[in-house]
Amino acid sequence: MNVRGNVLPLDRANVDTDQIIPAHYLTGIETTGLGKHLFTGMTGGPELLAAHPDASIVVARENFGCGSSREHAAWSLADRGFRAVIAPSFARIFFENAYNNGIAPIVIEDAHIARLLEAKSLEIDLEAEAVTLPDGSTLRFELDPLRKEFLLSGGYMAFLARKRAAVRAWLERRDSSVLPDAKETRFSTSM
Amino acid sequence: MPKSLFEKVWDAHEVEALPGGNALVFVDRVVAHEITTPQGALEIERRYDDVLFDPKRIVAINDHVSPAKDMETAIQAKVLRDWAKRHGIALYDIGSNGICHVVAPERGYVEPGMTLACGDSHTCTLGAFGAFALGVGSTAQGGAMLAQCLVLARPKVMRITLTGHLQQGATAKDLALTVVGTLGFKGGTGYVLEYAGEALASMSMDERMTLCNMAIEAGATTGMVPPDETTFSYLRGRENQPTGDAFEAKVDAWRALRPDAGAAYDREIAIDVSALRPMVSWGTNPGESVPIDGVVPADADAASLRYMDLEPGRALRTIELDQAFIGSCTNSRISDLRAAAEVLRGHTVSIPTIVTPGSQAVKRAAEREGLHDVFQDAGALWTHSSCGPCLGMSMGVLAPGARCISSTNRNFPGRMGTGGRVHLASPAVVAASAILGRIASPSEIFQHGASAPLGAIGGHAAPIFQHGASAPLGAIGGHAAPISKEASAPLGAIGGHAAPIFQHGASAPLGAIGGHAAPISE
Numbered sequence: 246m247n248v249r250g251n252v253l254p255l256d257r258a259n260v261d262t263d264q265i266i267p268a269h270y271l272t273g274i275e276t277t278g279l280g281k282h283l284f285t286g287m288t289g290g291p292e293l294l295a296a297h298p299d300a301s302i303v304v305a306r307e308n309f310g311c312g313s314s315r316e317h318a319a320w321s322l323a324d325r326g327f328r329a330v331i332a333p334s335f336a337r338i339f340f341e342n343a344y345n346n347g348i349a350p351i352v353i354e355d356a357h358i359a360r361l362l363e364a365k366s367l368e369i370d371l372e373a374e375a376v377t378l379p380d381g382s383t384l385r386f387e388l389d390p391l392r393k394e395f396l397l398s399g400g401y402m403a404f405l406a407r408k409r410a411a412v413r414a415w416l417e418r419r420d421s422s423v424l425p426d427a428k429e430t431r432f433s434t435s436m
Numbered sequence: 437m438p439k440s441l442f443e444k445v446w447d448a449h450e451v452e453a454l455p456g457g458n459a460l461v462f463v464d465r466v467v468a469h470e471i472t473t474p475q476g477a478l479e480i481e482r483r484y485d486d487v488l489f490d491p492k493r494i495v496a497i498n499d500h501v502s503p504a505k506d507m508e509t510a511i512q513a514k515v516l517r518d519w520a521k522r523h524g525i526a527l528y529d530i531g532s533n534g535i536c537h538v539v540a541p542e543r544g545y546v547e548p549g550m551t552l553a554c555g556d557s558h559t560c561t562l563g564a565f566g567a568f569a570l571g572v573g574s575t576a577q578g579g580a581m582l583a584q585c586l587v588l589a590r591p592k593v594m595r596i597t598l599t600g601h602l603q604q605g606a607t608a609k610d611l612a613l614t615v616v617g618t619l620g621f622k623g624g625t626g627y628v629l630e631y632a633g634e635a636l637a638s639m640s641m642d643e644r645m646t647l648c649n650m651a652i653e654a655g656a657t658t659g660m661v662p663p664d665e666t667t668f669s670y671l672r673g674r675e676n677q678p679t680g681d682a683f684e685a686k687v688d689a690w691r692a693l694r695p696d697a698g699a700a701y702d703r704e705i706a707i708d709v710s711a712l713r714p715m716v717s718w719g720t721n722p723g724e725s726v727p728i729d730g731v732v733p734a735d736a737d738a739a740s741l742r743y744m745d746l747e748p749g750r751a752l753r754t755i756e757l758d759q760a761f762i763g764s765c766t767n768s769r770i771s772d773l774r775a776a777a778e779v780l781r782g783h784t785v786s787i788p789t790i791v792t793p794g795s796q797a798v799k800r801a802a803e804r805e806g807l808h809d810v811f812q813d814a815g816a817l818w819t820h821s822s823c824g825p826c827l828g829m830s831m832g833v834l835a836p837g838a839r840c841i842s843s844t845n846r847n848f849p850g851r852m853g854t855g856g857r858v859h860l861a862s863p864a865v866v867a868a869s870a871i872l873g874r875i876a877s878p879s880e881i882f883q884h885g886a887s888a889p890l891g892a893i894g895g896h897a898a899p900i901f902q903h904g905a906s907a908p909l910g911a912i913g914g915h916a917a918p919i920s921k922e923a924s925a926p927l928g929a930i931g932g933h934a935a936p937i938f939q940h941g942a943s944a945p946l947g948a949i950g951g952h953a954a955p956i957s958e
Binding site for chain 2: 257261263264269271273275276285287288311312313315319334336337338342345346389390401402404408411412416419
């Protein structure tokens, strides 16, 4: 599967989730329609988006998506048409959320980021794990082999649904030496 | 093979290994709040017949904006509430709720050796109990409600050995900021921070929660503190825990969670906590912090300086403030409120100051001690429990350019309001700063005694309540102490009126939580 698209050059590190989408936009119960809030918490963010209206690939510096667990960050990117974020490193929760929402979090070392920031467009081959620059040069990257499935098939929840029987079986034979009554669910409703 | 605490907990929960170094990890407990739960719950309702793996492993808490501020947040709360009731899920709602990371442990839902997930990055707070507790996205939380598992890459383990003991004036918050500053904003990414060392023994559960709360600010998966007698004492007698022999049997099992001698760690660092001073952030991530007597560093990040409108070399204690906030999952428990009250007692704040207890149970405990009077005597706003101003989502939002000192965990650009500037510090430092209107150390207040600057409101310098401070409210048992004329008389001092509001207040009951109060330790 290929992602061919224009670049949103985000030449900064530590783009946190409050910059991607501020908390006051987290008031919905659905995962859609959040693109209009994307990067509104970032100084110059809306202007940058306006200057690159058809961008579908973010290129940024290290520690992209740090901060809160809000999946709204991934939802707002996806809603705006973004299919990939390229950065030298990602925060864990955003990294997981991206995979679960059809956004490829692509790790490419910092030495190459300047070139990628200057590219108007990129072509990313997710199956082959390679990104091609306008000059024809290619950079390789690695995707998590399991999460790549979620990415290509959108199937995190479906994957877990298929695991339920195995989980129940595991629970039956669970080693209870650490948690003596872990099989019990003794918790009461306090209200 | 000797194991770390983390390895013991992980190995007891790994259901199966998955490709790419991932694993299917069983989740003992899911904590669900109204901002990040509805999406996954609706997905399960629409595509998986609304069947949850085990509703009794879930606890639902309306926490971020509760009571709702508008129609949208009212809908979020209602979705969570209706969903919890439909599935028989324990629910903490208006009147009994608060910040989920405060409510879950105080209600006994968190215990050593457990795995716990919540759609909130500060779930790492709960690692203080020796649990593997981590924040996840809504989809991952949904998966944990559907199959009671997470898909996780096994994290590395960093042991952080805390030597010495915290000295007077230094707090767990200062330690947390020091850890983030030492590791850097992303230095913990991919790691669990497993704490060790002699300093832990004298740290309360409140302090351990403050420490673990900020593990995520270094990018870490979570923090963990090995359980000990302090942990067991906190849990003994708590609701949702067994009593008597059944509880003691659990304690015996929990003792086995201590890390083994010779356990291997992927990285080790040591921090001498004896040398800690109160810390304050100057920049736009929590790692950009220095001791309160320090200056903005010479090599400070240019973008951070620009956003914060500061320059290298600027002494922190000369930075003037517009607002102060005491609260959040970092510092809103009873010991935090006591520390702030100790500074504020007999003084008056000179800037708008908001004090938000972490839960209704904390609020009631504070009121039984009269802390609400100390805060309100000082001119601060004493609110209901919630996440409050911390994330700029409901009350207390900062205006662009406004500068706030805050006992919270994030100073990101726009965190407390677009364009607002945040300085992170301990509750005591926030309290001192609220009095002086600039970044200030509690020692400055204690040195000056009762004569420190008072009275910003209308130029009055006298304490607003002269007699109110000692009135105890809300006795255990669900009955409220009568509100005396004496306590309420000076209300409305602004404008010159002093008419009592409740002349016959003896019958005013103050909301009992389920007819009994949760024990608040510390």
